[in-house]
Amino acid sequence: MLSDVLGLTPEEADAYRLLVSVASATPTGLAELIGCDIRQAVGTLGRLESRKLVARSLGDTTRFVAVPPVAAVQALLTRRQNELDRAKVELDSLDEIYRAATLGRGAAEVVDVIHGAEAIRERVGHIQLGARKEVMNLVKAPFFSSGNLTDDAVIDRGVRYRVIVERPMPDGGSPSFDEIIQARAAGEVVRIAASVPLKLFIVDHELAVVPLLGSVNAARAGALIVHECSLLDALIALFESEWEQAMPFATSAGDPQSAPAIDDLGAQILSLLLTGFTDQAIATQLNTSMRTVQRRIRQMMDTAKAQNRMQLGFRAARLGWLDAQQGDS
Structure with a gap:
């Protein structure tokens, strides 16, 4: 997380976490704790020090201590936010230039x-x-x-x-x-x-x-x-x-509290029917038989008390049979 948010390398993030958990550490001690050689530990500590995430101990300048996380991380976050704000200003400026150029386009x-x-x-x-x-x-x-x-x-x-x-x-x-x-x-x-x-x-x-x-x-x-x-x-x-x-287009039934209701297969058949699919095309799309499709349509017509398929669509809408999420605008 520290590496993603603050731009630290995984090694730097691991070293900072370790220093937060101990009173202080020398480069040699840190190298032993994180399993790297002394030169890598010295380089990592130097970079953390330049970022003001660690500091040298007042009593022993060969040892390093972690700067309190809230203070250290907040400073870095503020710096990153300032960078983002400057980037946004630059982006807005470029966007204005682009739009001005677009408005000035000729017919060609x-x-x-x-x-x-x-x-x-x-x-x-x-x-x-x-x-x-x-x-x-x-x-x-x-x-x-x-x-x-x-x-x-x-x-x-x-x-x-x-x-x-x-x-x-x-x-x-x-x-x-x-x-x-x-x-x-x-x-x-x-x-x-x-x-x-x-x-x-x-x-x-x-x-x-x-x-x-x-x-x-x-x-x-x-x-x-x-x-x-x-x-x-x-x-x-x-x-x-x-x-x-x-x-x-609906793929599932509507509110189960609505009565009478249909299941998801019924909703899928109904949705395809209302978009103009033939019985055979519906069966092909849903990988079922045409007899099943026709039987389910007849059941829905009987339940909705619809005299024909066109009337079934109106009744289905009033009964809330199709997923309410499809009520898009």
């Missing part, structure tokens, strides 16, 4: 073109690492990046991911049910649409990546990087329109 500079699948993956990864508030993603086959585009470290910073996935197809040309579940578990808010008009990746309402379709050759793949302009505004409006029409 609001759209950049990237060539090659690998270059697209690298650029998308770089852009999402810089996300501060929200990532909006339209997912459509064929993929321009392996796996889903969610970065756990970005989500851990509180960045929201809203993802609209084109309805999974049995041929594997789009995300599978399991992949969508994994995306939700990673922190994505997922909705499903029968189809999406294009692949799209928008970060913080400031940048959009639009992969160019039409070529399956990875070497010939391309994408547009759209900066702040009326075209970006149109792409954001397109995403929001698609978001309103897409279906929230």
